[in-house]
Amino acid sequence: MSALPSPQARRRSRLTQVAGAFMPPPVFDFWAQRLHPTWTWERPLARVVGHMPAAAGAVTLTLRPNRHWPGALPGQHVNLTAVIDGIRVTRSYSLDAPVHADGRISVTVKGVDGGRMSRHLLERARVGDVLDIGPGFGELVLPAGATSPRLFLAAGSGITPLMALVRQLAAQGMPAPVTLLYWARTRAEFCFAEELRALAARHAGLDVRFVLTGEMPATDDEAGGRIDAALLDAVVADHARRQTYACGPGGFIAAVETLLGGRVPLLRTEAFTPLPRPPADDTGTVSVRLARSGRELQLPRGTALLDALEAEGLKPRSGCRMGICNTCACGKSAGAARDLRTGTVGEESTHALKLCVNSALTDLVLDL
Numbered sequence: 001m002s003a004l005p006s007p008q009a010r011r012r013s014r015l016t017q018v019a020g021a022f023m024p025p026p027v028f029d030f031w032a033q034r035l036h037p038t039w040t041w042e043r044p045l046a047r048v049v050g051h052m053p054a055a056a057g058a059v060t061l062t063l064r065p066n067r068h069w070p071g072a073l074p075g076q077h078v079n080l081t082a083v084i085d086g087i088r089v090t091r092s093y094s095l096d097a098p099v100h101a102d103g104r105i106s107v108t109v110k111g112v113d114g115g116r117m118s119r120h121l122l123e124r125a126r127v128g129d130v131l132d133i134g135p136g137f138g139e140l141v142l143p144a145g146a147t148s149p150r151l152f153l154a155a156g157s158g159i160t161p162l163m164a165l166v167r168q169l170a171a172q173g174m175p176a177p178v179t180l181l182y183w184a185r186t187r188a189e190f191c192f193a194e195e196l197r198a199l200a201a202r203h204a205g206l207d208v209r210f211v212l213t214g215e216m217p218a219t220d221d222e223a224g225g226r227i228d229a230a231l232l233d234a235v236v237a238d239h240a241r242r243q244t245y246a247c248g249p250g251g252f253i254a255a256v257e258t259l260l261g262g263r264v265p266l267l268r269t270e271a272f273t274p275l276p277r278p279p280a281d282d283t284g285t286v287s288v289r290l291a292r293s294g295r296e297l298q299l300p301r302g303t304a305l306l307d308a309l310e311a312e313g314l315k316p317r318s319g320c321r322m323g324i325c326n327t328c329a330c331g332k333s334a335g336a337a338r339d340l341r342t343g344t345v346g347e348e349s350t351h352a353l354k355l356c357v358n359s360a361l362t363d364l365v366l367d368l
């Protein structure tokens with residue numbers, strides 16, 4: 001996944017090991033970063049080495065992680081952390097390509113209204129900035145050596161992990177047929193459009209359709225409308241026999257699962273906003289005791305615990321905010337919580353309650 005260390009990196013590594021024997025890692029990091037911004041004892045950091053517009057309101061950042069970053073597979077996400085106005089903010093972004101041979105990676109970020117991190121990366125991040133970076137996570141990866149025909153369904157920012165898979169397969173000579181359907185409201189919002197068209201021209205096995213929901217289609221590779229059975233039948237006649245990978249907002253993923261769940265050989269989905277919630281009459285407040293700090297809070301039922309705790313001024317660790325990365329997981333020793341993605345209720349004590357996708361149903365005791 002990552003490049004072999006260079007002779008300089010190996011020398012640096014020996015140097016850091018010797019120096020590290022004489023001082024604690026944070027002190028080592030403080031002085032090492034005066035020599036080079038990403039030299040650390042063990043903390044994975046990545047330096048911004050490229051910042052290019054990708055489409056209307058979107059930017060592609062090229063990052064060079066240091067040698068402590070364990071890597072990520074095409075289709076996976078990483079947590080990036082920046083200090084914004086004095087506060088550390090972490091969000092998850094998908095790699096938009098496999099890790100380069102020299103260790104560089106790229107992520108494409110769309111600015112979200114009110115999105116602190118995305119606006120920062122879009123408007124304020126500069127070449128030379130340094131971000132904390134976490135290991136790759138997520139299930140939207142291709143099994144090694146598989147040659148089944150595939151259908152990729154992307155909506156909005158959901159293109160980024162699927163673009164990484166398209167680039168991975170293109171680098172392998174497109175070993176099996178792939179059809180990519182990519183939705184956006186307007187033509188200007190499509191990222192990678194030129195490259196996707198060039199790849200489709202070069203690889204007979206790759207078919208790309210740009211699907212517009214706010215403009216009329218105008219070219220042979222454009223279509224119009226939201227996802228439904230008629231559109232899939234018209235564009236991908238054999239979709240029922242394709243392994244299907246989908247990424248997009250919750251409403252889009254819910255529609256994909258309704259249309260294709262149990263009807264295709266494999267369906268892997270990832271939603272970057274919550275799925276439409278099953279109806280639940282979770283109103284009022286409950287008492288939540290934070291065992292480590294001894295605080296007792298009144299928190300609303302029906303609201304993700306992460307949001308509710310942040311509204312009280314707490315800062316639990318978080319990353320993807322969609323139940324994938326596990327960063328927010330904490331212990332629950334008493335009480336019942338509801339998984340907001342599925343509506344299921346967990347009454348058992350657990351070491352790993354995901355605060356970003358669970359709400360309090362009864363009084364709770366959390367290991368915070």
Ligand code: FES
Pocket residue numbers: 317318319320321322323324325326327328329354355356357
């Ligand atoms: S923040 Fe990623 S699982 Fe909760």
